[in-house]
Amino acid sequence: MSSSAAENRVILAILLCCVILMIAVLIDLPMLFGAGTVCFTVAVIVIGAVKRGSLGPLRVPLAGLLVLLLISITAVIAMPADTDPSRLILGLPPRVALTLFGVWLAPLPIALLSYLLTFDSFTLTEGDLEQLRNCRNRTSAR
């Protein structure tokens, strides 16, 4: 797929997320808003990370991030209220534990490691920098 076509497809996905978010916020549907926010966020990451129409090695970790956040946020919304003080996970009520570990902490290694491990080979390669230097030399020579 050409890079422009890929960009347009991701932008259409973002547009769809915007519509879903607007509906969800106006008629107060937290589950839909939560899911829409996650899809929106990952789509924005994709538009930044995609290169020549492909996500390359980032496809799996970004899919993982999407699934993790979708499951965590929808589960936090759907789970019943915690009422039993004797039922704690690592000292926290289960829904709070899921919020802290699923929504806050678990995305950390996925985002950081996938960025770090693919940076040199995909996000910004020596070849990219070489192209940039050539382009700068061409433009300054004009």
Next chain:
Amino acid sequence: MLPVKPIVLVIAAFYLLVIAAIGIWSLRRTRTASDFFIAGRGVGLIAMSLASMAAGISGFVFIGGPGLTYHYGIGTLWITFSGSFTTAMGCWVVGKRLRLLAEVRGVMTIPDAVAARFGNRAITGLSAFAILFGCVGYLGVQFQALGQISSLVFGMDFLTALLLSAGVVLFYSAAGGMIAGVYTDVFQGTIMVIASATTFFFAIHEAGGWTRISTALMQSRPEFLSPFGLLPAISVLSWYFVFSIGSLGQPHQIHKFYFLDDPRKLKWTPVTITLTQMLSVLIWMGIGVAVPALIAQGRLAPLSRADDASLVFLAKFTPDLLAGIVMAGILAAIMSTANSFLNIGAAALVRDLPQAFGWKCSNEFRWGRIVTIFLSVLAVIFVVAFSRQIAIVGTFAWGIFASAIVPVVALGLNWKRATRAGAAASLVTALTGNVVLESFARIGWLHLPIAVPAAIAMILSILVFIVVSFATRSGSGEEIAEDVRLVMKL
């Protein structure tokens, strides 16, 4: 509230002296507009990361945040939760593009990048205006908080304390520009990390650990410990949305990508910024949760003002040495943010707005210094004369940055089909949408839950950007320049 204690006074005075000394040191090293606005593009990874973190974390994290949690429960912590991935997102979406653009075009400000992408003065001017508008609000709030905290620490009246502390910020901001900004940020950021992380562990320990905290709160205030606290779920999720996507449009943070001396250092940027940022916000969670638990355990009387949570905890439960470090951390958080806003506000007035009108400032460096002084004086006058209005404008600032800058920069630099018409329509929507929605909600004409107006304004501006771009064809002369196209492709 917090009695003036000698050790706190000594630590805070030492802090101010170090900041002033860095200002003097950087005075001789600041010689050009590039030095003044982007630290000469010669900053290493750690310094740039601490500068970005310190600029992004204001005094709100140390005072307002714990107060918000005390009042509304732990749902308020969702504001910070996306911080675990937003820096990586920022590097993918805007960091790489901005830094590479600086490589080929020598851009120094966010409106410079907008100009390179869209090649239109009106769009550049609108983005500069949005930044200036947000800066004025943020700067006013920071100066107001600076006066209040300095007055507490030094036991002075508000005006004297404001003049003293704002004078220090003005001195190093005008003298050393962003060179002083970055190196004071390194010192300030280090204090913030130490103060926040230490206080977090101390607060959780003081309240008896997580199990005792949870048990006490579930028995006395069960809603406090529900994931959304006492707020509607839609409000909490709106915060999560606005603070995750909105992070891509905060000019005082994303312009720090220009500072890096080598684009390859972007590799480690998310690691260093994310970890320092997460450590710096721990104080919010620690005090925000510990104080209600201590009240539930009968060890502390309920507070008359939620915003007193941090100061009461520091006064009653922490050793003086830690209280002193935290107070220095609060001053550091406020000053580093104020310095960043002075700098980008000056850049908007000296560089971006004149360029939008087709003018070129003959000596951006000298005028940068003059305008920095002018903005500081103006902010102090506003704080003294219009304290209430400044607080209101301050609440718009994050939303304005988010809805105005995210579409044109975060999407604009990644989507070649985006058009000038889309960018202009989105900027107008962002500016009017935020002001109208927030004002109507405050007046009571619109009944929207907290945080929802900012989310709607941001969704609307992105929606308008995409729809108008698809609906309009690229006009003549709207072709993206070869070098900018390459930056977008890489």
